[in-house]
Amino acid sequence: MNYKAIIEAILFTMGESVELEKIAGAIDLDKKETKKLIEELQEEYKNSKNIGMNIIELDGAYQMCTKPEMYEYLIKIAKQPKKRVLSDVMLETLSIIAYKQPVTKAEIEKIRGVSSDHAVSRLVEYGLVQELGRLDAPGRPLLFGTTEEFLRSFGVQSVDELPVLSPVQVEEFKQEAEAEMQVKLDV
Structure with missing residues (x-):
């Protein structure tokens, strides 16, 4: 041995x-x-x-x-910036936050249809999303929005520079989502 x-x-x-x-x-x-x-x-x-x-x-x-x-x-090696990989779930969540900010987790989850706790937590950890305060509503839920790091990472000066979807693209996305949901329901 x-x-x-x-x-x-x-x-x-x-x-x-x-x-x-x-x-x-x-x-x-x-x-x-x-x-x-x-x-x-x-x-x-x-x-x-x-x-x-x-x-x-x-x-x-x-x-x-x-x-x-x-x-x-x-x-x-320690000084080199860490490359962070964003999963599809995190990108989807980040997109919702970027376009709807300030937004609560409940609003994100309503759009996504599933829990977003982990994705939001990771985005905060990566410095792409931050807490902006609390909504003046029952339960006082946290509001989330993007950070300067988000702007740097995506090469824009403000969220106003984010691409705008045309109504045709929105309709196509809706149809794709509905078809995907139908496939899941049929299985």
Whole structure:
């Protein structure tokens, strides 16, 4: 059995420090043998120029971490903007918010016909949508609208620049939606 590979897998997967006792229990060896294997791994990592990782000891526990000379490369990755992918549901929800803002979740759900909690939450998390306040109505529901990040992401200066659908397109969309609903009802 390749105990060192198992120890590496444990430390890599856990991502945080793991007590010697737990590692020893996982590989069915005593603590002394396990500690010897870990120390051998530490030496291998330390002496290899081809491995960017270390194993450090923290108060009787061990953790896999990055060698300090790798930090500059990690920082370059961390500074890169994260690419966020918008699902069809999120795009649909975002479109409703953009064209109907300020709008409540109930109004969004009435248009979509399904719950929109998750989509709205993700859009807020992505910074494309924000809470604009509360509607002066029973229950005081939150109002949502788009953000400056939305405008930047879609390359417009204001929501007034969003494309306007012609009445012909609106009718075509209605017919497509009705046909789609009929197919779902027939199944």
